[in-house]
Amino acid sequence: DADRCESCYGAESEDIRCCNTCDDVREAYRRRGWAFKNPDTIEQCKREGFSQKMQEQKNEGCQVYGFLEVNKVAGNFHFAPGKSFQQSHVHVHDLQSFGLDNINMTHYIKHLSFGRDYPGIVNPLDGTDVTAQQASMMFQYFVKVVPTVYMKVDGEVVRTNQFSVTRHEKIANGLIGDQGLPGVFVLYDTCHPEEN
Template sequence: LSVSCYGAESEDIKCCNTCEDVREAYRRRGWAFKNPDTIEQCRREGFSQKMQEQKNEGCQVYGFLEVNKVAGNFHFAPGKSFQQSHVHVHDLQSFGLDNINMTHYIQHLSFGEDYPGIVNPLDHTNVTAPQASMMFQYFVKVVPTVYMKVDGEVLRTNQFSVTRHEKVASGLLGDQGGWTHRFAHLPLGTRHPEEN
């Protein structure tokens, strides 16, 4: 029994048994997956209902990232990520662009170990998105820092400064709702001696 991929069949995807199979076939073709209610597999699996049930959910993210001392970024966005035209994108169609609320709270962000008196400028940052489908970009400049304790112990860590920009995301490739931290390591450093 061959199940339709709704025109998105290819050499390696000849049939689509599940909603996820259809979504993958569409993704590989570079097609937008706009209306899952027109796809039999998605109707059968209750795809739209599942998305509707999750629309007011949020998430809590915590952990550690190890980054090289080169410019880079990390970001948070809803949806499933994939590569399209050599660009990292997220499939947000199932949420509807008018339903994406990127309000966020950053409890703590640092680039290395903290030392007494360090100020991490994004700690306890609470941002309410003024409207749906907002895109927040944090531009972070990381400064290598050496903290010298009175007992001679040396802590090699980092400080940073940050600038935030926000706009309504157009939904076009590379311009989607979410929040991104773009960071660059500066080629200078600071030394901080511990005070008695």
């Protein structure tokens, strides 16, 4: 129904006057900075089975593989629960749908490299298997990337990178600030050694 205009449960604004879906209500709440704690009291969410969908997904994990092209400057990539969005030019995650006591960030890194492989290269995160000892853990991998030139016996030159890594972990409270967010974060920086 094109004329339908359902309640935003007090979160209406100039931009959002109607909330016809559960996501509309969640977005209106997010823009107000309100917690979205009980979807079972919101008609749109009940109709769409929001709580049931969240319950069905609570023990799911994911398998991620692929390639990233990054600039030769410091940066990060991460895997974290929640819906991501930009707020005041900051990348944040909406964790309102999750109970922080239920977030399990156990992870396995089969392979991670920065550039092409060459014989004998050691990628220190390959085979990393970490079991989160508590809920809502934040795992940070601080990676220092070093440009490397490998010359094969046939004279072919392979320009690639090696890296070292330090892992830090802590319990995250899910709020912006010093406590951080639950997830697996790879924070990388490049090192530019002097050449002779």
